[in-house]
Amino acid sequence: MLDLADPNHFATDSPDAAFDVLADALVERGYGIVNNLFSRATIASLRAEFDHPECHFKTAGIGRAEDHTVALDIRGDRICWLDGGSEASTVFLSAMEQLREAINRRLFMGLFDYESHLAYYPVGTFYKKHVDAFKGRSNRVLSTVLYLNPSWAKEDGGELVLYNEAGDQVVEHICPEAGRLVVFLSERFPHEVLPARRERYSVAGWYRINTNTLERVDPPA
Numbered sequence: 418m419l420d421l422a423d424p425n426h427f428a429t430d431s432p433d434a435a436f437d438v439l440a441d442a443l444v445e446r447g448y449g450i451v452n453n454l455f456s457r458a459t460i461a462s463l464r465a466e467f468d469h470p471e472c473h474f475k476t477a478g479i480g481r482a483e484d485h486t487v488a489l490d491i492r493g494d495r496i497c498w499l500d501g502g503s504e505a506s507t508v509f510l511s512a513m514e515q516l517r518e519a520i521n522r523r524l525f526m527g528l529f530d531y532e533s534h535l536a537y538y539p540v541g542t543f544y545k546k547h548v549d550a551f552k553g554r555s556n557r558v559l560s561t562v563l564y565l566n567p568s569w570a571k572e573d574g575g576e577l578v579l580y581n582e583a584g585d586q587v588v589e590h591i592c593p594e595a596g597r598l599v600v601f602l603s604e605r606f607p608h609e610v611l612p613a614r615r616e617r618y619s620v621a622g623w624y625r626i627n628t629n630t631l632e633r634v635d636p637p638a
């Protein structure tokens with residue numbers, strides 16, 4: 418039986434040091450990277466989810482639910498939303514819940530909930546420069562990506578490139594190496610995934626704030 422209070426999804430019993438690093442980096446520059454927060458077992462079990470027959474992947478699209486279109490010239494990843502229906506996803510979601518609380522405690526960001534999907538980029542696919550949230554138009558405030566690719570080499574391509582807010586200067590190139598977690602402010606960083614020369618696996622997610630009002634209830638993303 419899975420014990421959700423069991424902290425073994427993290428590589429350490431005291432993830433507070435990694436939470437501090439992420440929170441400080443968010444304050445200082447708007448994004449943060451940690452490499453060893455999750456245990457190897459958690460990374461391996463998330464990677465194994467992709468081979469699970471119950472995981473139905475669909476080609477990702479662009480736009481919200483009502484105007485969702487597949488656009489392979491913009492993004493070619495195949496995604497499967499996580500709903501906690503498997504042990505690996507339950508463990509991952511409970512870890513990200515711990516991170517949500519940790520960031521709220523440190524930065525008072527008011528993160529309210531979290532949505533995430535597995536993402537598989539076949540060889541040759543990419544995701545062109547985009548922002549995950551437009552100012553004031555979305556309740557997505559903090560983007561996260563956890564990578565699941567052991568021994569990723571520079572020649573494998575597939576880097577995440579973060580740009581400055583204007584989108585005209587590269588801020589960081591990030592290799593999608595297994596265990597690496599990147600968090601960044603969703604409205605502030607245009608970013609792209611360069612063409613992958615090897616199959617590329619990750620879990621992308623977004624912390625959201627609650628923007629529901631009596632007149633307007635947020636539609637699902």
Ligand SMILES: O=C(O)CCC(=O)C(=O)O
Nearest residue numbers: 544549562577610619621
């Ligand atoms: O996989 C990555 O590095 C980033 C993915 C991304 O930008 C997205 O899914 O919105």
Ligand SMILES: [Fe+2]
Nearest residue numbers: 547548549608
């Ligand atoms: Fe993105």
